[in-house]
Amino acid sequence: MTIDQYLPPKRTIMTPGPVEADPRVLRAMSSPILGQFDPAFTSMMNEVMESLRKVFRTNNHWAFPIDGTSRSGLEAVLCSIIQPGDKVFIPIFGRFGQLLTEIAERYGAEIHTLECEWGQVFDPQxxxxEIENVKPKIVAAVHGETSTxxxxxxxxxxxACRNMxxxxxxxxxxxxxxTEVNVDEWFIDAAIGGTQKCLSVPSGMAPITYNERIEEVVNARKKVERGIATSDDNKTKGNQPPITSNYFDLSQLQDYWSPRRLNHHTEATSMLYALHEGIRIVLEEGLEYRFYRHQQHEQALKTGVESMGLAIxxxxxxxxxxxxxxxxxxGINADGVRQMMLNQFGVEIASSFGPLHGKIWRIGTMGYSCRKENVLFVLTALEASLSYYGADIKKGRAMQAALTFYTSEETAKERG
Amino acid sequence: MTIDQYLPPKRTIMTPGPVEADPRVLRAMSSPILGQFDPAFTSMMNEVMESLRKVFRTNNHWAFPIDGTSRSGLEAVLCSIIQPGDKVFIPIFGRFGQLLTEIAERYGAEIHTLECEWGQVFDPQxxxxEIENVKPKIVAAVHGETSTxxxxxxxxxxxACRNMxxxxxxxxxxxxxxTEVNVDEWFIDAAIGGTQKCLSVPSGMAPITYNERIEEVVNARKKVERGIATSDDNKTKGNQPPITSNYFDLSQLQDYWSPRRLNHHTEATSMLYALHEGIRIVLEEGLEYRFYRHQQHEQALKTGVESMGLAIxxxxxxxxxxxxxxxxxxGINADGVRQMMLNQFGVEIASSFGPLHGKIWRIGTMGYSCRKENVLFVLTALEASLSYYGADIKKGRAMQAALTFYTSEETAKERG
Incomplete structure (x- = not known):
């Protein structure tokens, strides 16, 4: 049996992820492999930690990726701190809040939730x-709900959590x-990021960071593997039951991401090259400018969509x-429109989950996909496909509105 | 803060993994991203399943990668079939047998082991x-122990397991x-492969395969996530407790890797390109020839090592x-020799674990690293570095022995 080399088509990806990877990231991944304990590799691991701290805006020592997709980072943090019977409180305002309950309850947490209508967020008070009522050990919350x-x-x-x-x-x-994620300023004890969205690195790694408050809980459950443990390790074993997952055990990952470099998994070489390059590009652009850029293209997209007469x-x-x-x-064939956009224009947007499925489309403006030509092209494809399917929209206006937005921004900048 | 672009040095990697990736695999990873539900991507996912079956030599329906490093595959299989109190029997002949006990016991297995001296294997009888004595639910065994x-x-x-x-x-x-891994012929119910060794794909994915016997156990624990479950899913929920890990839940991964494509993680796009290309190359070379090629270079390496007067x-x-x-x-500075090989020649070989640490070096001949020039170069670097550190070896013989082996093989082939 032989199969052909795979040549993926070129798409304009305007979903909430995975989005287009920066070409420099793709190039970095084609670098040759290094051994995981090669000093040339471990020094790069340290650079990844250092630059991740900047991206998370934290002074935490621990900042490294889990070798898995985003939800592997969620599970690594949650399973390393949850013990059976622990109360975990989760405010839910979309599908990914539900995912947090799914993960936490499997590790034996006593789950408490507060739900609000999809499309809304909570008044923090x-x-x-509710946190004061429940008195949980852990509060887990989604920052950006792509589902809504x-x-x-x-x-x-x-x-409030820190005070309690x-x-x-x-x-x-x-x-x-x-957009802003200020780990230290917002009193976040552990944060999990995604690579395949605004960082524009392919899916397959989950950068996390956490502070000493989390580390203390993790260290109490520490256990070094047979076959590599020394007699010292047996003496310093934690007094709490070990973490159920071996792969996601943060106490072992700490030993791997520290000068001891104690063997755990084999670090995903090429994905780490990609993450290193992705966060290098983020820091080169500068976080503030990057957030501003995301807002600008969001504005252009919204202006275009609304000019068609569609509702946000x-x-x-x-x-x-x-x-x-x-x-x-x-009355519009929602899947037909999306398929036409993909098949005729090579432009991808997303449907949605649960109660919102069939009610909304979701258009991302993330990372490297968040560019002028992509916004103009997704508006073009959306308008044309909606027209083809007979939607009653205002034709010919979206592009002019977006162009007016972009050119006036540029004029203002030139004058500025 | 800005950091520099990372440019890894070029190494000759002769460890038991990670080894050099095939250049075609590295190139495949620089292809542009596709959305996970893009038909151009899902059809490629199906090709990966089909070709993985060939590599595992199985007719199993299920053959797909876990998005994580090799041990994520071990954990996905074990945690999906082990319930607390289940008896798991593990014959241990090195560090990776111990790893199986580490993973299984964290998920509540009652562990039974049989150990033999490191450097030996078991008489199957x-x-x-012992299996007949213990009567376990599961036997988990390592095929190739890189530690010994x-x-x-x-x-x-x-x-015997199938009969019982x-x-x-x-x-x-x-x-x-x-080398041969004949899943069906050897009555293996679930097998876990590694990418970063003989497949010469970077670390970060763990291809697995399993049959209906495993699937039955998995399906009994099936639970579809809130936020995406339909009323039908609630009706067909398994009658056993759900799998503790959400990320490694094979019942959810089955829904993701089936026509339903039910949202779970976001498939690691670039790593899947890499795996697709890696197994494409394996099938193009042909399994039998590939095994033969590995044996040939092993022979050349052994001949060279022994000609120096070193013991295998x-x-x-x-x-x-x-x-x-x-x-x-x-009396030789083992780490000094390895460091000289790395720093002066860019050639990497491995030390070992536990009782063998400081006693042996481990030299891999795996995948794309298993090439004539690599074998000749590792022998050169080893002989020169040993000489530099004053080892009493026979000089100048290794290279001649390996060259004689290679040229006589080639002559035989030409005559053949």
Whole structure:
């Protein structure tokens, strides 16, 4: 049996992830392999830690990737701190809040939730009141909900958790590198980022960071593997039951990501090259400018969409700036439109989950995909495909609105 | 803060992994990203499944990668079938047998082991006798132990397990693509392969395969996530407790790797390109020829090492053909030699674990690293570095022995 070499088509990816990887990231991945204990490799591992701290805006010592997709980072943090019976409180405002409950409950947590209508976020005080009632060990919350296009304000919740000595874990998968994620300022004890969204690195790694409050819980469960443990390791074994997952055991990963370099997994060489290059590019662009750039293209996209006469599903103060949800006009073949965009234009946008499936499309403006030509092209493809399917939209306006936005921004900048 | 672009040095990697990736694999990784539900991507996912079956020599329906390093594959299989209190029997002949106990016991297994001296393998009948005593639910065994350079014969054990209706799980991380791994013929119920060894794909994915016997156990624990479950899913929920890990839940991964494409993780796009290309190359070369090629270079390496007057640590019938362990001459600075090889020649070989640390070096001949020039170069670097450190070896013979081996093989082939 022989199969052909695979040559993927070139797409314009305007979903909430995975999005287009920066070409420099793709190039970095074609570098030759290094051994995991080669000093040329371990020094690069240290650079990844150092630059991840900047991206998370933290002074935490621990900042490294889990070798898996984003949810592997969520699971690594949660399973390393949850013991059976621990109370975990999760405010849910979309599908990824539900995912946090799924992960936590499997590791034996006693789950408490607060839900709000999809498309809304919580008043932080409502969350804090409920936390005071429940008195959990851990609060786990999503920052940017790509399923609804909302972003939860976190600082007040973080501060309240710190005051109550509760661990605050944040899913920043969708927001890291695209909008502010201020780990230390917001009193976040552990944060999990995603690579394939605003960092524009392929899926397959989950950068995390956490502070001494988390480390203390993790160290109490430390156990070094048979076959590599020394007699010293047996003496310093934690007094709590070990973490159930071996792969996600942060106490072992700490030994791997520290000068001891104690063998655990074999670090995913090429993916780490990609992450190194991806965060290098983020820092080169500068976080503030990068957030500004994301906002600009979001504005251009929104202007174009609204000029067609379409409604933006979430358009309040807490709209997630990197995802724009568009209400599907009534009676329109939503999948037909998306398929036409993909098959004729090579442009991908996303449908949605659960109660929002068939009600909204989700358009991402993330990382390297968040560029002028991509915004103009997704508007073109959307308008043309909607027209083809007979939608009653205002034709010919979206492109002019977006162009006017871009050119006036550029004029202002030139004058500025 | 800005950091520089990372440019890894070019190494000759002769360790038991990670080894050099095939340049075509590195190139495949620089292809542009596709969305995970793009038909151009999902059709490639199906090709990966189809070609993995060939590599594992199985008719199993399920054959797909776990998005993580090799041990993520071990954990995915074990945690999906082990329930607390289940008896798991593990014959241990090196560090990676111990790893299987580490993973299984964390998920609550009652562990039973049989150990033999490092550097030896088991007489299958001894293992079978012990299995008959223990009557476990699962037998988990390593095929190729890179820590000792041994390979355990598995077929008789597999047959006995099948007769006793015991699940037989095999760690084929080190052997897949380099020497025979006959999943169906050896009655293996689940096998886990590694990418970064004989497949010459970077670390970061773990291809697995399993049959209906495993699937039945997995399906009994099936639970579809809130936020994406339909009312039908709630009806067909398994009657056993769900799998503790969400990320490694094979029942969810099945839904993702089936036409339903139910959202779980975001498939690691570039790594899957790499795996697709890596197994394409394996099938293009042909498994039989590939195994032969691995044996040839192993012979050349052994001939060279022995010509220097060094002893091969494991040289019996069950030597692992893709790893050659060399005894470190007494009184020699073992780390100094390895460092000189790396720093002066850019050639990497490995030390070892536990009782063998400081006693042996391990030299891999795996995948793309298993080439004539690499074997000649590792012999050169080893001889020169040993000489530099004052070892009493026979100089100038290794290269001639290896050259004689290669040229006589070539002459025989031409005549052939």
């Amino acid at each position: 409502d969350v804090i009141n 296009g909302c972003m939860q304000p976190l600082k007040e919740i973080g501060k 000595n509760i661990l605050f874990v944040v899913d920043a998968v969708a927001t890291i590198g695209g 599903y979430v358009n309040h103060q807490w709209k997630l700036p990197v995802v724009t949800c568009v209400e599907i006009p009534e | 001894d293992v079978i006798n 350079g041994c390979m355990q014969p598995l077929k008789e054990i597999g047959k 209706n015991i699940l037989f799980v095999v760690d084929a991380v080190a052997t897949i693509g380099g 640590y494991v040289n019996h019938q069950w030597k692992l053909p893709v790893v050659t362990c060399v005894e470190i001459p007494e």
